[in-house]
Amino acid sequence: MFYRVSGQFKTSYESDMALFPIRQDAVLLGVILLAMYVVFPLFASEFTFKALLVPVMIYSLAAMGLNILTGFAGQLSLGTAGFMGVGAYACYKLTTIFPEMNVVVALLLSGCFSAMVGVAFGLPSLRIKGFYLAIATLASQFFLVWLFEKWAWLYNYNASGAIEVRTMDFFGLVVTGPTAAPVTQYYFVLVIVSLITFCMINLTRGRYGRLWKAVRDMDIAAELVGINLMRAKLSAFAVSSYVVGVAGAMLVFFWKGAAEPNLFDIPLSFQVLFIAIIGGLGSILGNFLGAILIVALPVLLNFVPGLIGVEVNSATLEHVNVMVVGALIVGFLIAEPHGLARLWALIREKLIIWPFPH
């Protein structure tokens, strides 16, 4: 309906392989970016930043990292939170060891540490496949959380055992710590997420994307068409863990402000996995859709009892939330196993062939 593809012909491979070969997609993205960069900051409340916008961004990024590994390269991972933790602790250590270091540099560097740890735990993937590998990734999960707890150097021997983000500025602008304005933090997160998303889209539509998908779809065949399996798998682990690590660092630095080891325990891993799956494996867009759903759901559920005039205590609400999320996951998997991204793809397809039904 909105999509009028007629007349959009390509005279070069550049335009044929462009990010948005269809003009309307580019327009749509433009509208979304406008909303994100201009409209929201103008109108959103502090609560919206803290409870919705920033978490959505950070979760999207973490899910994107996981999606690289699971959705694109087909290696199921249950240990995302552990790598997020590595990113967070790395960033914490970097900013305490080198207090002068720019926070953005520290953030981007901390991803390198999680990438290294990710590659180390990715090595078994060369021999172990499928569910066995999934369980193996749990090893990293449990081991890393244990490490965060026991290795006091990591949290600078704080009595609380937690890491706390001090106030830091970015060329004079306070970006972390309790005094940072939510809108500043939002912009920070937004820019970094935008940048990484751009890079991930590029990566997944090019040579690496094909390597990974080939390994995912049929690893033996991939090897026989000349793909170096080790390189393909480990690159997926590295890129995935990098992105996840940066997301973890941002989670602590731009959202929570402090973290105990158990923040990075298995529920966070699952949270991210849900987002990736409900959003759609093998999709970049899906991560954002999934994150919006998972983050917004509890916030919305909070309002429901008020709307229908029932008093419910917060513990019960929490339980109901967990229950609803569980039911939603099952429901979604039944309705559209390939996630929201596929749902959008189907809708888009419908709009393109409108008014025809198929």
Place this chain on the structure above:
Amino acid sequence: MAPMAQGATFPHILLENADLYGDKPAMREKDFGIWITWSWRQVLDEVRALSFGMQHLGLEQGDKVAIVGANRPQLYWAMCAVQALGGVPVPVYSDSVAEELAYVLEHAEVRFAVVEDQEQVDKVLEVSERLPYLRHVIYEDPRGLRDYDHSQLHGLADIQRIGRALMQDNPHLHDEWVQGLDRQSGADVAVMLYTSGTTGRPKGVMLTYDNLVISARNANAFDGLDSREDTVAYLPMAWVGDHVFSYAQALCAGYCVNCPEGPETVLADRKEIAPTYFFAPPRVFEGLLTHILVRMQDAGRMKQAMFHHFLKVAERVGERLLNGQPVSLWERLYYEVGEFCVYGPLKNQMGLSRLKVGYTAGEAIGPEIFSFYRSLGLNLKQLYGQTESSVFITLQPDGEIYADTVGVPFTGVEIKIADNGEVLYRSPGSFKAYFKNEKATAETKTEEGWVHTGDAGMFLENGHLKIIDRAKDVGKLSDGSLFAPKYLENKLKFFPNIKEAVAFGDARDFACAFINIDLTSVGNWAERNNISYASYQELAAHPQVYASIAEHVSQVNKDLAREPMMAGAQIKRFLILHKELDADDGELTRTLKVRRKFIAERYAPLIEALFDGSSQKHVVTEVTFEDGRTGSIEADVEIRDVERFASADGQGMQEAAE
């Protein structure tokens, strides 16, 4: 708007276009997944290189060069390259069998053949013994030709390479080439197009540069076409329409010609390009509409309801908007809603989103189909023309569109109607002569330059020409009223349920018709109404089918009654033929046109039954099956009478159905 080229010949115009339009796209071809584009400058370069190369091969002034293949840019270039050397391109239908190809190539005395691919090379080589003048064959696509004897066979790219090398060695070559162009004049023969001709051998129509250039410029002016247009070249290059739309008009206006990847991707490719200037025969538009309606049948109820609702709105408002007639603001707004929900997307699906003007011609188009497209806001128009007239004889001007006419005389065209109803014209576009066929030339073109079209027609009060039938087919009923079988048949065929019709009545008391039902359409209807049938024969004989066809026929009669000249020839009786007319049985030509005479002989008993008043007739018919075996089918064919109506002026048929 940029100034237009003024040259007298196509190579001249190309030269000017390269200056005027430079880097603007001149041609595109879908190949390797993208639209490879050549600017006017590049086209000039390609044409020049090819020209030098062919000159090197020995092409001389006056040489005829066959062009055989689908619409490839290289083949268009070859035409221009040949013209630049004073040669005459002879485009040939690429789907013609070797025998037909041999005749044309032999008759045209071609010295060169520029062909598309291995298939065409094989065809030419197969008949090469009969072509004493043929020297060289140049192919565009080298695939599969590697092991051929290359002594007289050349790749087009190789020829161009030679041409480029020559140009590099001799800097004066370009100037010599241009001087050569200046020696040519508009009166020279630009191209020879062989008309398929329903009878006898094809005739080579010689069109001069003046014929084509003046016609093309007039046509561009008529519809305001300029260098911003896009058109899709998909009709046979040997057909005059393609030559004018994709070559003459494109050069004169400087617009871009887009060549699809292959015949099976025309639809998709057209959708991508979204041409602004587009021609298609009526059957293409019919097919598109059927396709749309069939696809919509699977839509949900809501969507269907919305779709049909807005189509109704378009029916009311669309054409008036297009014709610039007054429309209320509310209707205009509501039409815009429809544009967003239905018309826009539909145009998008058909690849006509950017259409500025579209033409259809060749046969009569169903009025419903015609107004469907116009109501969507597509400026679809009809024209009337033929090879001998460089296409344009009459066109419908914007805002004066009547489904049943072919428009007013084109710029510079004079038209008169002969006593027997035949349309004659005289125009700047009318051809020079038939090649090596003075007899035919004399028969067709009078001393004063009037050309016989062979079509019977009449001018309506509004000054528009209406074509009735082939002049030789038009007859009279015994009471003297005009009987134009094809006119009746076309009216019948506009009903989707009727696939083919054959009308009889010349020198008879009244008019009758054979009907072939459309198996897809009627079959669909039967399926929806739970009517089971095992064969065409069974479905054709079904009483309900008869009833609905009878309704159609009486509707036609009602229409005819409104037309003063035609009211006398209403259809009194009809039958639904027990088998489909088939080219394998010789009932249709290979281009699926009805062979009236043959059918009349084959089904003589049925015709007698139509006229002797019997209500049923038993027949046995020989048939040829797909695998070539023959057999026979027999049936009792029912004959029905149909209601006829009094003519609008109160005369004619008074008697009711018997």
Place this chain on the structure above:
Amino acid sequence: MSVMERPEVVESAAVSPAQEPQKREVLLDLANVSLSFGGVKAINNISFDIQRGEVRAIIGPNGAGKTSMLNVINGFYQPQEGQITFKGERRTQMKPHLAVSQGIARTFQNVALFKGMSTLDNIMTGRSTRMRQNMFWQLLYYGPAQREEIAHRKRVEEIIDFLEIAHIRHTPVGKLPYGLQKRVELARALAMEPELLLLDEPMAGMNLEEKEDMSRFIIDVNEQLGTTIALIEHDMGVVMDLSDRVVVLDYGRKIADGPPDEVQANQEVIDAYLGVSH
């Protein structure tokens, strides 16, 4: 055509290699190769060679070790004994992905395409070994990575054109009919620009028309691209039509080797085939 008037202007294309009778260069040589799984000998002391430019058929009843033979040639299995010489170099330990960079590509008995990718992407994976731009440029995409991508896309489009699969360029391969999938697989193998192309039952499960198409493509690949081909095929008619030389395996042993008509007349071959129920 009439008498020629001018001397030949264009250098005529080289004469087809198939018309050269003399002995040709040996591209691949297998000497006394044996392969076993556990105690089962899949390949038992087999020697034969493949000459540059020929179409070499490997035939034999089911379980004769044909596919294992291909797996040995492209390094998927390591033979326990024997020597393999490719392009004059003796090969030792070897990984399948290295075989590709040395110029060996193959297709599979059961189509092994990447189901979640389009035809185009599937064929592009065949170019992986030739793509050089590193992760950094890939992240930015625009610039070197894009140029490389386009350069390879052009090659791939030529192959798509060659195999006449333009209309399914953007279709996910999982949705294609079997015959077309086989063709896409051939396209992917061609994208590797191999010197030696291994085809494992390229026509299995095809109807007559598809077989004819595939035969034509195989001949075209061999003649126009000059690729050496080793193929396994059950359809004897196809083998006889396509191949220059045939090697016959049975129970992991070589029982015949030679031109098609000669092999066809070989008594041991006839016995082997009759021994297998038909």
Place this chain on the structure above:
Amino acid sequence: MDALYLMFVDPFVQMADAPDFFLQVLWEGLVSGVLYALIALGFVLIFKSSRIFNFAQGIMVVFAALTLVGLYEMGLPAWVSVGVTLLVMYGLAMCVERVVLRPLVGQPDIILFMASIGVTMFLIGFGEFVFGGENKVMITEALGIPTGAIELNPFDGFVLIEEKDLTAVIMAVLLVLGLLLFLNKTAMGRAIRALGDDPQAALSVGISLSQIWVLVWFIAGVIALATGIVWGARAGVSFALEVIAYKALPVLMLGGLESVAGAIIGGIAIGLLEKIFEIYWGQPLLGGNTETWFAFILALVVLLFRPQGLFGERIIERV
């Protein structure tokens, strides 16, 4: 050198010095191992019959225990509570079959796996919603489980064996024996076993897939209830128990997803080894609490050398 001594010599010295304590450690490890094995068994059964990697198995343990205690607290007699809990587990099996398995059959493994995580979430939320989120105490006495302890004095030392642990082991052994009998001696059992290898043949016995699924999930529920009772008796009933669910995963890695014997042996091995490691290496050298990850790392290392697991067949890759 000190470190090397502490790592490679000292632990064994300690074991030899206090053999009675070592025995105590072994016993503790064995009890955990038996429980791991039980949960793993539930996994294996479900995986064999429906190719689902059932992440919800651990949660079913907690859910069953919670239901039992919750019902008892609502005033039902203990044994009636057990009966009702069994009914609930049967209902759960039916629901899972109807709501999850049937609509998702034929989907990729990862989708089914995710669905089981969804079920896990739902069960957690549902359990807490109905019975409250606070810690509960298992109704050991009401069920007649002995709570005393037996003292043994080997090597002139002192080993304490709690009777409820002993009960747990005995119950586990009985349950496993019963299960093995069922799987090997009944048509239904054989059908379940065959399902993994040859679904067509299994179905030709005349049992529908739905029936098998319901039954298998019910059996898994029964195992979960038994595990829940004995584990609850040791550690209390709360969703913190789900940790033990994860423990079954390395057991599966070691034993193989489809091997009943592997689940049992793997479970016991892991129970023993992680206890020993924690006591002799973890606590003195690493600050303790190594039980959270030891089993995983162990399984990972073993798998690196034997990718098919301890009980799997060697895989020959074919193309």
